[in-house]
Amino acid sequence: MSPAENVGSEASTDRTPVTDCDVCVIGAGPAGALVASRLAEAGHEVVVLDAGPRFDPSDRLARQERAIRPFYDRPAVWDGDPERDAHSNDGERFYPLNHARVKGIGGSTLHWQGMVMRLHEADFNSQSERGIGVDWPINYEDLRPYYAAAERELGVAGGDNPFAPPRETPRPMPEFQPSYSDSLFAEACDELGIAMHSVPNARNSESYDGRSGCVGYGTCQPVCPSGAKYDATVHIERAEEAGATVIDRAVVGRLAHDAESITAAEYATPDGEYRQEAEGFVIAAGGVETPRLLLLSESEQYPDGLANSSGTVGKFFMDHLFAGTGGLLDEPTRQGHIGFLTSESHQFYDEADAEVGPFKLEFFNYAGPSPVESALTGDDWGDDLLERLRGEYGTHIGMGALVESIPGEDSSIGLDRDETDAHGNPVPEVHWTVDDRALRTIERANEIQERILNELGAEITWQVGPEDTGPAYHHMGTTRMGEDPTESVVDADCRTHDLDNCWIASSSVFPTGGAMNPTLTIAALALRCAESVDAALRGE
Amino acid sequence: MELSRRDAVAALGALGAGTATAGCLQGSPDGDGDDGGEEAAVRETLVAAAEVLYPSAVDGIDEFVGTFLAGRLDDGPHAAGVRDAVDALETRAEAWYDGNVAALSAEDRDSLLRETGAGAADPDPDGTPAERIRYYIVNELLLALYSSPTGGELVGIENPQGHAGGLDSYQRGPTA
Ligand SMILES: Cc1cc2nc3c(=O)[nH]c(=O)nc-3n(C[C@H](O)[C@H](O)[C@H](O)COP(=O)(O)OP(=O)(O)OC[C@H]3O[C@@H](n4cnc5c(N)ncnc54)[C@H](O)[C@@H]3O)c2cc1C
Numbered sequence: 211m212s213p214a215e216n217v218g219s220e221a222s223t224d225r226t227p228v229t230d231c232d233v234c235v236i237g238a239g240p241a242g243a244l245v246a247s248r249l250a251e252a253g254h255e256v257v258v259l260d261a262g263p264r265f266d267p268s269d270r271l272a273r274q275e276r277a278i279r280p281f282y283d284r285p286a287v288w289d290g291d292p293e294r295d296a297h298s299n300d301g302e303r304f305y306p307l308n309h310a311r312v313k314g315i316g317g318s319t320l321h322w323q324g325m326v327m328r329l330h331e332a333d334f335n336s337q338s339e340r341g342i343g344v345d346w347p348i349n350y351e352d353l354r355p356y357y358a359a360a361e362r363e364l365g366v367a368g369g370d371n372p373f374a375p376p377r378e379t380p381r382p383m384p385e386f387q388p389s390y391s392d393s394l395f396a397e398a399c400d401e402l403g404i405a406m407h408s409v410p411n412a413r414n415s416e417s418y419d420g421r422s423g424c425v426g427y428g429t430c431q432p433v434c435p436s437g438a439k440y441d442a443t444v445h446i447e448r449a450e451e452a453g454a455t456v457i458d459r460a461v462v463g464r465l466a467h468d469a470e471s472i473t474a475a476e477y478a479t480p481d482g483e484y485r486q487e488a489e490g491f492v493i494a495a496g497g498v499e500t501p502r503l504l505l506l507s508e509s510e511q512y513p514d515g516l517a518n519s520s521g522t523v524g525k526f527f528m529d530h531l532f533a534g535t536g537g538l539l540d541e542p543t544r545q546g547h548i549g550f551l552t553s554e555s556h557q558f559y560d561e562a563d564a565e566v567g568p569f570k571l572e573f574f575n576y577a578g579p580s581p582v583e584s585a586l587t588g589d590d591w592g593d594d595l596l597e598r599l600r601g602e603y604g605t606h607i608g609m610g611a612l613v614e615s616i617p618g619e620d621s622s623i624g625l626d627r628d629e630t631d632a633h634g635n636p637v638p639e640v641h642w643t644v645d646d647r648a649l650r651t652i653e654r655a656n657e658i659q660e661r662i663l664n665e666l667g668a669e670i671t672w673q674v675g676p677e678d679t680g681p682a683y684h685h686m687g688t689t690r691m692g693e694d695p696t697e698s699v700v701d702a703d704c705r706t707h708d709l710d711n712c713w714i715a716s717s718s719v720f721p722t723g724g725a726m727n728p729t730l731t732i733a734a735l736a737l738r739c740a741e742s743v744d745a746a747l748r749g750e
Numbered sequence: 751m752e753l754s755r756r757d758a759v760a761a762l763g764a765l766g767a768g769t770a771t772a773g774c775l776q777g778s779p780d781g782d783g784d785d786g787g788e789e790a791a792v793r794e795t796l797v798a799a800a801e802v803l804y805p806s807a808v809d810g811i812d813e814f815v816g817t818f819l820a821g822r823l824d825d826g827p828h829a830a831g832v833r834d835a836v837d838a839l840e841t842r843a844e845a846w847y848d849g850n851v852a853a854l855s856a857e858d859r860d861s862l863l864r865e866t867g868a869g870a871a872d873p874d875p876d877g878t879p880a881e882r883i884r885y886y887i888v889n890e891l892l893l894a895l896y897s898s899p900t901g902g903e904l905v906g907i908e909n910p911q912g913h914a915g916g917l918d919s920y921q922r923g924p925t926a
Pocket residue numbers: 236237238239240241242259260261262309310311312313314315316317318319321322323324325326431460461462463494495496497499500503682683684685715716717727728729730732
């Protein structure tokens with residue numbers, strides 16, 4: 211273990227391709243890691259290529275120190291590299307892409323918060339149930355067993371939720387008990403007839419799967435030093451135990467192909483450029499790099515990019531939006547002991563229609579500044595500093611909400627041909643827009659938040675509303691799933707319509723996003739996708 | 751409020767040094783006398799700095815800082831940065847106040863730290879002397895204090911960020 215500046219020694223590794231590879235998986239986040247572990251366990255020869263490094267697990271505390279020290283910004287906690295991760299922004303709203311992802315073995319789950327809920331039944335049928343967006347080619351019942359499997363794989367702690375879709379068995383671990391501030395909210399919510407319930411967390415409330423229970427470090431986002439929070443290194447290790455080869459710092463820049471199939475992934479490493487051939491390819495590079503890689507792989511056969519006969523690769527880029535309200539109480543609120551949420555309300559979720567979208571309400575356990583972070587930023591010390599910290603800490607209270615957004619196809623990920631990354635490839639161009647229904651939904655969420663905080667007697671001091679809303683870092687929609695090959699990129703099995711040996715495991719396949727954090731659905735789809743790849747490789 | 755060895759070990763637990771080494775170096779600089787002398791000097795400067803950086807309500811600074819440093823001063827770039835920053839501070843103390851930091855009155859130490867520019871500087875491990883003093887001395891010591899249970903308690907949070915304080919404290923009310 212070492213302090214913040216000591217991380218990052220580079221081990222020498224063989225990054226050459228593997229012969230007789232059955233499946234090449236591109237991306238070692240949860241989607242790629244789950245697919246790789248399932249397929250390796252099924253006996254296939256699997257290679258995983260990831261653009262980022264393999265992080266040393268013994269550096270976790272050093273990364274936590276980076277998370278607290280003001281010198282390091284969020285991307286630096288996980289060695290974000292501005293050249294490797296270059297991108298441009300030309301939408302009506304700025305999208306902070308490099309705060310919204312991590313490249314490396316484990317992917318963005320190294321940084322994530324770890325809230326994991328199932329989409330609701332109506333989320334799969336947005337057009338027919340709510341009169342907006344499109345229907346998925348699968349429904350909740352199709353995904354239900356995979357959701358249960360995904361909860362076991364990630365290790366989910368959670369309890370009853372009267373608003374959640376039907377489930378067969380309890381989640382694998384009991385829920386985290388409500389916080390003290392939840393109990394303050396509960397009194398106000400009772401008065402207003404708003405039901406609170408537990409939050410499903412991919413975080414161990416007791417030891418699970420060989421990993422420790424949560425010990426309360428409180429820095430979950432962006433780093434959990436104890437391993438209690440799930441991250442995808444869990445499934446990378448499992449894949450490797452089953453014989454998979456995982457190659458880090460391997461940036462896939464192009465997928466070589468003929469008319470019907472991909473033949474090789476061409477990748478650049480610190481030691482040279484290589485080609486990985488395989489029978490099947492699973493692209494799991496996240497909702498931005500997945501469409502970019504398809505667009506970068508354009509050819510005479512596919513002048514608009516690979517798997518893009520529909521013209522929808524990169525289109526319909528969507529994210530959930532944040533709405534929040536907070537303030538001060540005249541009593542202690544005990545914030546900042548843990549870095550995750552213990553209560554939410556999904557009561558208003560299924561009221562969604564074409565005018566107002568689904569949203570969920572969150573009750574914060576970490577409102578207001580963190581004393582230790584604050585201590586490192588002022589120009590005071592000694593008694594003056596302590597007095598300031600005491601003034602800042604203690605009575606903050608806050609609520610968040612996650613809101614569905616269904617933008618049009620102009621919200622997109624494209625290629626910026628004027629700017630290239632460290633490997634000479636055009637960088638992704640983010641053109642992010644937000645639809646009016648989402649803005650109305652934010653207003654609705656703000657109204658309820660204000661009611662609750664007023665009932666609590668709080669002095670409201672901040673609000674994130676339609677004007678200054680931001681993304682929740684969930685990249686969806688850019689290679690959407692559908693039955694019609696002229697309107698979608700992949701079919702219900704996440705296999706591309708155009709190429710018979712190419713699958714996509716990512717929230718990029720979501721046709722609509724609901725308002726639930728996406729990763730449990732990503733995981734469920736990845737497990738389902740692995741079955742489809744397995745069957746194809748067996749010639750079924 | 752008394753800072754304990756437990757606080758120092760907790761701070762180390764938060765900040766990335768093996769707690770196994772945290773105990774054994776303290777007070778027993780091993781082998782080479784020069785190294786031992788250098789470590790003792792670094793410790794003396796940092797304890798003196800902590801006496802003005804920490805609030806007056808805190809006792810036990812000497813042992814706390816000593817135990818903490820013993821776990822932080824290995825051979826890596828961080829330890830080298832701390833030593834360089836200490837050198838920079840001592841050089842200024844000699845030049846401006848005719849004495850080493852520990853020999854100065856608390857008031858002069860406070861002025862010295864301010865005059866280096868470390869108060870207003872943004873912390874930067876590779877920056878100007880002021881920025882490095884801010885990073886390796888001021889913030890190093892404040893981080894150790896405020897990520898420890900006793901430091902947190904001074905502010906009202908006995909399980910501060912960075913400290914693995916378990917799952918009870920977040921459920922407890924203020925009077926419990
Ligand atoms: C701050 C934050 C908080 C979050 N909180 C939550 C939450 O509470 N709940 C939730 O459900 N979700 C949350 N998310 C989102 C969650 O992290 C993602 O949904 C999830 O990680 C996506 O998984 P993935 O495998 O599709 O992509 P990623 O995890 O992003 O992994 C993609 C991998 O592909 C690699 N890659 C990219 N391009 C290439 C290339 N060309 N060649 C080779 N490899 C490549 C990358 O290096 C990366 O490792 C959060 C995200 C962030 C940033």
